Amino acid sequence: MKLYLSIVFIAIIQFHMNAQNWKTPTIEGYGRIVDYENVAIQPNPATTYKMFFHITTSKEREGVNISLWKMARTVNLLENSGVPKKNIQLAAVISGPATPIVLSADAYLERMEKPNPNIDLIDKLVDYGVTIHLCGQAAAKKKINPKTDLNPQVKLTLSALIDIPTYQIQGYTIIR
Numbered sequence: 001m002k003l004y005l006s007i008v009f010i011a012i013i014q015f016h017m018n019a020q021n022w023k024t025p026t027i028e029g030y031g032r033i034v035d036y037e038n039v040a041i042q043p044n045p046a047t048t049y050k051m052f053f054h055i056t057t058s059k060e061r062e063g064v065n066i067s068l069w070k071m072a073r074t075v076n077l078l079e080n081s082g083v084p085k086k087n088i089q090l091a092a093v094i095s096g097p098a099t100p101i102v103l104s105a106d107a108y109l110e111r112m113e114k115p116n117p118n119i120d121l122i123d124k125l126v127d128y129g130v131t132i133h134l135c136g137q138a139a140a141k142k143k144i145n146p147k148t149d150l151n152p153q154v155k156l157t158l159s160a161l162i163d164i165p166t167y168q169i170q171g172y173t174i175i176r
Contacts, residue, residue, distance in 0.1 A: 023080075027072035027121070029124075030062070030064065031073030048088075050171050053176075054095070055095070058101075065118050085129065088129075090125075091130065092133065093164065095137070095138035099141075101118045102151050133154065134146070134156050134157065135159055135163070137161075
């Protein structure tokens with residue numbers, strides 16, 4: 001019995017020593033990260049990180065759109081590594097199957113018959129300084145009226161086809 005208890009005790013201690021300490025240091029509640037000290041590449045606090053996300057998937061992670069979640073993780077990783085907010089420039093355009101995530105609370109509830117799980121995350125990203133656009137062509141295809149159906153945090157743009165090269169010309173790395 002003592003041997004059994006010793007093995008269980010050692011296993012519990014080992015589990016706690018190896019347990020990952022997940023956290024969401026900047027975008028609270030979303031895009032959780034684990035910090036590592038000795039890794040091959042760390043973000044450089046002197047570098048300006050300009051990333052443009054083309055969000056087209058309706059897949060979810062932890063209850064929200066996976067691409068929005070990845071944007072939160074990116075902010076959390078960079079900030080946690082000492083990159084100042086002024087050096088983190090993220091933007092996105094939403095189109096395709098992801099389009100409904102930009103609906104206002106009322107419009108989403110009416111169309112999807114459930115609350116929009118992405119509103120809080122979009123609010124936190126925009127409050128941080130992330131620019132989020134809706135492709136106007138996708139809005140037309142999905143019959144989204146930008147004046148009445150669109151989350152006010154999201155701005156209408158002509159087309160993802162124009163946003164992507166425009167941001168690329170400005171030095172943004174395109175993330176899909």
